Amino acid sequence: MISQRARYAFKAMVALAKAEPGRGLQIRQLCEQEKLPRKFIEQILLALKAAGYISSRRGRDGGYELLKPADLIHVGPLLRLADGPIAPLSCLSRTAYRKCDDCRSEALCELRIAFDKPYADYLAALENTTLAQLMRASDARGLPAELVSEEVP
Amino acid sequence: MISQRARYAFKAMVALAKAEPGRGLQIRQLCEQEKLPRKFIEQILLALKAAGYISSRRGRDGGYELLKPADLIHVGPLLRLADGPIAPLSCLSRTAYRKCDDCRSEALCELRIAFDKPYADYLAALENTTLAQLMRASDARGLPAELVSEEVP
DNA sequence: GGAAATCATACTGAATCTATAGGGATTACC
DNA sequence: GGTAATCCCTATAGATTCAGTATGATTTCC
Secondary structure, three states: OOOHHHHHHHHHHHHHHHOOOOOOEOHHHHHHHHOOOHHHHHHHHHHHHHOOOEEEEOOOOOEEEEOOOHHHOEHHHHHHHHHOOOOOOHHHOOOOOOOOOOOOOOOOOHHHHHHHHHHHHHHHHHHHOEHHHHHHHHHHHHOOHHHHHHOOO | OOOHHHHHHHHHHHHHHHOOOOOOEOHHHHHHHHOOOHHHHHHHHHHHHHOOOEEEEOOOOOEEEEOOOHHHOEHHHHHHHHHOOOOOOHHHOOOOOOOOOOOOOHHHOHHHHHHHHHHHHHHHHHHHOEHHHHHHHHHHHHOOHHHHHHOOO
């Protein structure tokens, strides 16, 4: 299970991506919209900022804004930022590789063999999907197919 | 990351699968062979027994033995036994489904959409690989290709 | 200066993880 | 039957992580 922190981070990014470009959102709005715990979100936004995903403006009319377009934001790194390594085994992690303490041979380890390909595919999928794709997919499901082309009647 | 408990459970199953059929292994042997903490392994073996994976004999010459052949033992359920649900989101879990507290619509949730197919594929892979497959794969890597057919010269 | 926002760090309570402890029950062998 | 070896069962301890709160500093606009 991914952490609450990761879920919040993701939700915040989606909300920011939906906000009008150039305007951004304030913590207050974000938390009221989505019913999120304010101070916890604050920490998470700080981390997102430190990682270069968003920018902030301080002071009275402050707030947060996406720094990159949503089609350059991938799920994998976002998840990793919130939760740390994604890999099921440290010896399979690309970003936090570590040999298992008791491992004799990685090549022969049955557990490693078991997870090797499934995890590689899983990770590749997460690395390749973008926020923009997900938002489009969500939109498409929200509208009945016949209405999609009638946005401007 | 999967837990230490899951790694131990997996190692124990592999060791039992490698043991001579009809003989089994004792905790002592298992722990000395693989350098595992004895009392922790004891708990794990109890759980494996309760789940029907292994049988035990008590008393002086007691020990544990696989109940099913290794090609009927799949990675997915084993992992689930040790660690609980495998799914990254509770709303994607087949065995422990639970709606997210704040979720308005599962169909439209971007996070759920993100993990839906990657996780389904990952899970299917784990559900379909057996201990026997993994042991064969490990054996095959241990021997140079030219020698594989020369087992009985 | 005052109000409202972000920034930074410390802290807390609960849960989880990784074992360890200490007996009790069962069996094989003498 | 006694003894030693094994499995069975529950409780508990220590460390770590998680989710969130608290407190106050800093910045910005009016």
